[in-house]
Amino acid sequence: MHSISLALNGKPVHGQVEGRTLLVEFIRESRGLTGTHVGCDTSQCGACVVSVNGKAVKSCTVFAVACDGAEITTIEGLAKGVDLHPMQVAFKEHHGLQCGFCTPGMIMASIDIVKRHGKSVDEETIRRELSGNICRCTGYHNIVKAVQAGAANM
Amino acid sequence: MENFNYHRPATTTAAVALLKKSKDGKFLAGGHTLIPTMKQGLAAPRDVIDLTAIKGFSGIKVSKTMVTIKAGTTHQDVTMSKDVNKAIPALAQMVGKIGGVHVRHKGTIGGSLANNDPAADYPSACLGLGATIETNKRKIEADKFFTGMFETALKNDEIIIAVHFPIPKKASHQKFPNPASRYAMVGVFVSQDGKGKTRVGVTGAAPCVFRAVEVEAALNEEFSAKAASAVKISAKGLLSDMHASAAYRAHLLSVLAGRAVAAA
Structure with a gap:
């Protein structure tokens, strides 16, 4: 297991992940943020796109451990309270x-x-x-x- | 996916040492081939050595005669580079057609070349421009680098550091993408240097990227679209699958070569 620390929607987050844990699995299963979807799981459909250090990437094709220290924004991080982006x-x-x-x-x-x-x-x-x-x-x-x-x- | 040990070395020396130490290690240089392959169980490395944290591993340098792209440079950085767009526009445009933007944010030139997918775009640019691939050990001419389907001249203790592309007089890349996957059914990269010598790199058509020497010969006689598309390409040795027959790919090759010359 690897310890990772990252900023998820502006909040510091710590977690334990296996090498093979995908970023989307960490976001959905460890953090409970299920707004990021898994459509194809083969890097094609884009339902899992999140922002990592300001760049849109497919979170089904990134290892969570490789995001140690990163700033990540998901769909849940866009609205300000009740005001949508x-x-x-x-x-x-x-x-x-x-x-x-x-x-x-x-x-x-x-x-x-x-x-x-x-x-x-x-x-x-x-x-x-x-x-x-x-x-x-x-x-x-x-x-x-x-x-x-x-x-x-x- | 089988689990593995994850490593994130800070230097190429450390990365190579980790690979040598591992019984079954793989470099991760973007991951958009390796990770899907691992998900399918087609690869199950014990050690994954992530190259993306290596210092000074990405960057672009353009001189009067050469575009140098470091191995860890992402496709998005190459296609957006003003310097590459000015020096070799055909190269920047070709890279902009690799995958979608999310894929280009992760994929790297070094990863693409080391993988040598039969339908990848970068290998055709390397052959079409006569690039040199620099590793931690030596410099390898593109003509000697791509040795077969997913095979390269890289040794186990070798890692790509940078790729040097000579700036041509003119160049163009034309691709006929598979309508579903957007991979090249056939992709052709044509260039002509200052001495009038032509190079034609072809991807997607065969198990490994190759130079279309018949088209090169015709274009060295007369650099025209007509001369390129008049060349009859043999279907022997070309790929035949559910997407296209070998004969269809052979025909596409000369059609695309003609279009590339017209656009160069």
């Missing part, structure tokens, strides 16, 4: 979800896109950069609209 608001307003399973990863990926491309990111860039996030309900159209609206309000 502008990207969460945009997904709600623009119907950027149906079943909602992919949504946490979509939102984490979208915020990462805005960080890199700015508030006025265009549709083509959003579509290209969401290629690592799969949605089986919406056909992506409203997701793209939501990301553009959320970006403008960030």
Whole structure:
């Protein structure tokens, strides 16, 4: 077992993990934060996307032990009390979800896109950069609209 | 997944020592091949040696003639690099098409080359540009580095430190991605140096990346899209699977080579 210490949604967290413990397992099973989803478990669908040291990564393909000392943000870390993050608001307003399973990863990926491309990111860039996030309900159209609206309000 | 001992050395010397000491150790340089392989039980190393904490293991340096990318540099850092985009735009653009952005945040050039996946993009750029792969022991020309499917010239006590890409006069990379996986069904990296010499690196088409010498010969005569796409490629030795037959891949190769020359 390895001892790890990291900042999870701004709070210091300590834990004991095996080498093979995936970051998503640590987040969901040890910390009880089940907003981060496991869709495919094969590094493709993006439902498990979280931010590690400011970069969006697939937490099903990162070992928790390798995140010792990291700053991690999950979907639970976005809202301030009852006030949702502008990207969460945009997904709600623009119907950027149906079943909602992919949504946490979509939102984490979208915020990462805005960080890199700015508030006025265009549709083509959003579509290209969401290629690592799969949605089986919406056909992506409203997701793209939501990301553009959320970006403008960030 | 089988459990393992996790190591996070701070130097390449320590990393190599750990690998030599282990009965069955693996380097982790991003993990987007190794971790899925371990999940499937296809790999079960006793020791995983994480290279990402090694000091000075990532970074990009561009001189007048050479782009040097250190082994631990992520794909995202390469594709976003202003210097790489200016010196070898085809390389920066190719790296921007590896996986999705979350994958590019973790994947590294050293990991990609050491793994030598038959459909990986970086190996085709190494052959197409005539790169040199620098290890802790020696410098290896790309032509001698990729030895077979998932096989390279790397020895057990060797670790990639950096890759040196000569800056070409012109270059382009064209890929026909599998519609589902986005891996290259065929990917072609064409370059022409200041002396008019052409190199054509091909990935996805065969069990191992290779140079399309017939296309190179045609382009050395006449550097035109027409000359490239007129070359008849033999399907012998090319991959045939549920996605495409060998004959289809052979055809794609010359089509993509033509497109690459047109875009270079």
